Amino acid sequence: xxxxxxxxxxxxxxxxxxxxxxxxxxxxxxxxxxxxxxxxxxxxxxxxxxxxxxxxxxxxxxxxxxxxxxxxxxxxxxxxxxxxxxxxxxxxxxxxxxxxxxxxxxxxxxxxxxxxxxxxxxxxxxxxxxxxxxxxxxxxxxxxxxxxxxxxxxxxxxxxxxxxxxxxxxxxxxxxxxxxxxxxxxxxxxxxxxxxxx
Amino acid sequence: xxxxxxxxxxxxxxxxxxxxxxxxxxxxxxxxxxxxxxxxxxxxxxxxxxxxxxxxxxxxxxxxxxxxxxxxxxxxxxxxxxxxxxxxxxxxxxxxxxxxxxxxxxxxxxxxxxxxxxxxxxxxxxxxxxxxxxxxxxxxxxxxxxxxxxxxxxxxxxxxxxxxxxxxxxxxxxxxxxx
Numbered sequence: 001x002x003x004x005x006x007x008x009x010x011x012x013x014x015x016x017x018x019x020x021x022x023x024x025x026x027x028x029x030x031x032x033x034x035x036x037x038x039x040x041x042x043x044x045x046x047x048x049x050x051x052x053x054x055x056x057x058x059x060x061x062x063x064x065x066x067x068x069x070x071x072x073x074x075x076x077x078x079x080x081x082x083x084x085x086x087x088x089x090x091x092x093x094x095x096x097x098x099x100x101x102x103x104x105x106x107x108x109x110x111x112x113x114x115x116x117x118x119x120x121x122x123x124x125x126x127x128x129x130x131x132x133x134x135x136x137x138x139x140x141x142x143x144x145x146x147x148x149x150x151x152x153x154x155x156x157x158x159x160x161x162x163x164x165x166x167x168x169x170x171x172x173x174x175x176x177x178x179x180x181x182x183x184x185x186x187x188x189x190x191x192x193x194x195x196x197x198x
Numbered sequence: 199x200x201x202x203x204x205x206x207x208x209x210x211x212x213x214x215x216x217x218x219x220x221x222x223x224x225x226x227x228x229x230x231x232x233x234x235x236x237x238x239x240x241x242x243x244x245x246x247x248x249x250x251x252x253x254x255x256x257x258x259x260x261x262x263x264x265x266x267x268x269x270x271x272x273x274x275x276x277x278x279x280x281x282x283x284x285x286x287x288x289x290x291x292x293x294x295x296x297x298x299x300x301x302x303x304x305x306x307x308x309x310x311x312x313x314x315x316x317x318x319x320x321x322x323x324x325x326x327x328x329x330x331x332x333x334x335x336x337x338x339x340x341x342x343x344x345x346x347x348x349x350x351x352x353x354x355x356x357x358x359x360x361x362x363x364x365x366x367x368x369x370x371x372x373x374x375x376x377x
Contacts (some may be wrong), residue, residue, distance in 0.1 A: 031267055036259055039258075133249065133253055134255050135254070138254075156255050159253075184243050187249075
């Protein structure tokens, strides 16, 4: 058992080892350390604060239950992020089933309007402050379909390769490439539009 | 835009992401050198990728540490209590089903002999036979409880949409006597 005064200075590895033995306080410290990252990932995929909050907490419960399966092949934060991504993907699939008329699906089948979009020839983010850029990216991400946004988030934010994205999303590598391509093109256009609106 | 052009665009993207097979690199670079439109598209993809990398919004959990943790802790504790209940229930059912299977056909002396044998025989190691279980619906999720000491593994299903995540009566237990 790690004493409360030592928890903040203890490494993730030691906290995980203690949590595996049933030390809830050690697990609470892990939650405190990584909760923002886990919540941010859930929010980037769901685009809904309540859902992101619920799913991030569900991810932590699952993390506790599956601690024995964590062998340190990746960092604890990365492992928890994967659990979160899988939960979000399940939630997105449920959300998709509930939609009666899926515009996103139609877009995906036809290639969407991105195919005909002219190439953005100037850097849409040039001269922008970092805080402003982040806000605009977030704003633009909201306008993507769940499928396109997920592919983009997993590739650009999680640095996953095509085959890894295909595995977690349960689709072919070709589909991932296609989703990523249209997502990038749409983001380029959206960022350019946001800049011109300003 | 025809299928070949679409394929070319995806190859261009794979080139940008370092995922284009080495054998196709030279051909694509040659195409790039002679097609301005392709170069512009590559530049657009590259700038978008650069803009996104490392520029995710820095979000914080909109709840205090204690409040956020309290819900997690409650769910963990609820899960543990449920596991104990199911374990006790399944343990009891195991004995009943064993007696039904092996002893119900016996009478008198035979039953007494088997009972005596059972009492006098020391507990044996039980080997686990793990079964794969496929969830038919994404709305269903499962909890797994593994007791190494008792050599028992339990899996039970619940409906994610249920607000209280009440355990369904679909608990499952797989165990097999080595004999």
